[in-house]
Every structure is written in structure tokens, then in C-alpha cells.
Amino acid sequence: MGVQAFNWAAVNDAPLIFFCQNNQWAISTRRRPRAAPHSVRAAGFGLTTTLVDGNDMLAVHAATSAAAQRVRAGGPPELIEAITYRMGGHSTSDDPTRYRADEEVQLWEQRDPVLRVRRLLDQQDWVDANFHRNLEAEADELAEATRAACRALEPPPLEETFRNTLVEETTSLRQERERYTAWRNSFA
Numbered sequence: 001m002g003v004q005a006f007n008w009a010a011v012n013d014a015p016l017i018f019f020c021q022n023n024q025w026a027i028s029t030r031r032r033p034r035a036a037p038h039s040v041r042a043a044g045f046g047l048t049t050t051l052v053d054g055n056d057m058l059a060v061h062a063a064t065s066a067a068a069q070r071v072r073a074g075g076p077p078e079l080i081e082a083i084t085y086r087m088g089g090h091s092t093s094d095d096p097t098r099y100r101a102d103e104e105v106q107l108w109e110q111r112d113p114v115l116r117v118r119r120l121l122d123q124q125d126w127v128d129a130n131f132h133r134n135l136e137a138e139a140d141e142l143a144e145a146t147r148a149a150c151r152a153l154e155p156p157p158l159e160e161t162f163r164n165t166l167v168e169e170t171t172s173l174r175q176e177r178e179r180y181t182a183w184r185n186s187f188a
Helices: 003-011 038-043 057-072 102-109 113-123 129-152 159-163 171-185
Strands: 017-022 048-053 078-083
Touching: 003 017, 003 038, 017 038, 017 057, 038 048, 038 078, 048 057, 057 078, 057 113, 159 171
Parallel strands: 017 078, 048 078
Antiparallel strands: none
């Protein structure tokens, strides 16, 4: 997390919430030990901080709701650090089986947030097997519809990248876009 951003937010009393999804890994490397976790470091800049189990959806919701309420009421900026675990590789070229033990991964598989909510719903008898079947079918249908809609999208013209990089297009960005457009049109 950027200490400059923490400092800027605290100095300007910015009404914002930083959310750090700490998955405990950099690419192929376990998180390096620090003198203090992100949440403790952010407190040193004057932010209110919360450390939460990132695999507990209800705890994350409660922490985020409480932080939003405090910030909206005029409180200082906040950082929520949610401790979770990166189950897959960092990228398609990363093979986590080279540096992680199967036992560690299996332990975290049991802490999967969706599985935890499902267990709660089942243990409290709030839902039945039919609910789960219908929910999975609805999710599959939504996923396929989303993929189909994305595949049907026309690629945006590159000029839009220039226009959407900043809220207001700067002179230099406009000039860069115009040079690109002229260069591309030279092939027509």
C-alpha cells in the first residue's frame, strides 16, 4: 500500500476508505515480513484501521459498513485490511505448486468464503438443496450471458483510451491523441 496515499488522505482529511485485500503473496513469493502489517502502518499516518478476516463475508460487510458510516459522518480516512489467500497462480505463467504445500492450500480451501456462507445457511436451515440448485443454475446462466455480451462488444477505438485516461483531457494528451489519429489515418 502506498504510504504517500495514506499521508495525503490523512493530511487532507479525505473522506475515503482504502481496502487492502491482503492475499499473503507476491508473485511466487510469500509476503515479506514487515515491522507491522498494513493496518498498523496506516494508523501511524492518522487513519482509522480495521484488520478483518477477508474470507468471512459477514465480517467484511460489517467492517466496511461501519467504516463507511464513520467516514460519512466526518471521521478520518480509513484502511480495512482483509486477510485472505490467493488460491491460484499470480498469472498464467505462475505455477504455485512449485512453492506452496498442498496441505496449506487444502487448509485455505476449507476457509473459502462462499463455502463458509453455504455452511452457515445449511446449518441454520435457512435454505434447502433446491435453493442451492436454483442458485447455481442462475449463476451459470448469468455467467454465460455475461460472457456472450462481452464477446459481442465491438473493440473501442484507441482514441477512447486517450479520452478516458483522465477526467479532463490535458493539452498534451489531446495532442498525443491527435498525432495517433493522424498516424493511423495515414494507412487508410
